[in-house]
Amino acid sequence: SQTIHQWPATLVQPVGSPLSLECTVEGTSNPNLYWYRQAAGRGLQLLFYSVGIGQISSEVPQNLSASRPQDRQFILSSKKLLLSDSGFYLCAWDRDRGSPLHFGNGTRLTVT
Amino acid sequence: AQTVTQSQPEMSVQEAETVTLSCTYDTSESDYYLFWYKQPPSRQMILVIRQEAYKQQNATENRFSVNFQKAAKSFSLKISDSQLGDAAMYFCAYRSAGLNAGNNRKLIWGLGTSLAVNP
Numbered sequence: 001s002q003t004i005h006q007w008p009a010t011l012v013q014p015v016g017s018p019l020s021l022e023c024t025v026e027g028t029s030n031p032n033l034y035w036y037r038q039a040a041g042r043g044l045q046l047l048f049y050s051v052g053i054g055q056i057s058s059e060v061p062q063n064l065s066a067s068r069p070q071d072r073q074f075i076l077s078s079k080k081l082l083l084s085d086s087g088f089y090l091c092a093w094d095r096d097r098g099s100p101l102h103f104g105n106g107t108r109l110t111v112t
Numbered sequence: 113a114q115t116v117t118q119s120q121p122e123m124s125v126q127e128a129e130t131v132t133l134s135c136t137y138d139t140s141e142s143d144y145y146l147f148w149y150k151q152p153p154s155r156q157m158i159l160v161i162r163q164e165a166y167k168q169q170n171a172t173e174n175r176f177s178v179n180f181q182k183a184a185k186s187f188s189l190k191i192s193d194s195q196l197g198d199a200a201m202y203f204c205a206y207r208s209a210g211l212n213a214g215n216n217r218k219l220i221w222g223l224g225t226s227l228a229v230n231p
Contacts, residue, residue: 038155043203043223059218088155097209098164100147101219103157 002027006091006104019078023091031093033074038088086111114139118222125194133189135204143209146187152200199229
């Protein structure tokens with residue numbers, strides 16, 4: 001069966017520090033991968049998606065970036081965090097347009 | 113552009129009773145997918161149910177069922193025999209089934225309905 005791992009679960013970082021969140025999927029190959037952000041009490045905002053190694057599409061221009069160095073690895077990064085980057089970040093994967101998204105457990109990021 | 117509206121920010125239900133969460137959407141497409149996701153206090157997003165627009169039969173998953181009205185663009189979720197563990201945020205989502213790769217990737221999300229289950 002397929003599983004998705006996302007870490008860390010919680011992160012507190014000062015403004016201006018770098019960020020690296022990692023997500024890996026097991027049990028499938030060539031998944032579509034996604035990074036979402038959820039502000040408190042709000043819906044989900046798609047940040048990035050990837051349909052293959054090295055292929056990244058950005059949905060929202062900001063100081064975040066994403067990379068997919070391996071087929072089942074998706075990384076969310078920032079060189080310098082802003083206060084507004086605080087939120088709950090979710091990684092997800094799916095196989096095709098008809099299949100549902102499967103989510104990781106999320107990372108709660110607090111920028112102080 | 114497609115939109116998804118959940119008009120009930122908060123709902124409550126007594127344990128063992130039935131509750132219906134509403135979701136409407138706007139699209140000019142004829143082929144698409146609809147989903148309900150549950151987000152409990154742990155904040156993990158869990159798929160509840162999935163509906164294919166070209167299927168007229170309403171999807172069901174145990175105590176969860178949908179009332180899919182394509183002409184009305186309505187996709188409500190019914191939870192029967194509510195349990196304390198059903199307390200969560202529920203999100204409705206839409207995805208195009210069209211061939212445009214960009215459209216396919218994005219789920220359009222509602223803002224969610226917070227469901228409380230009273231013992």
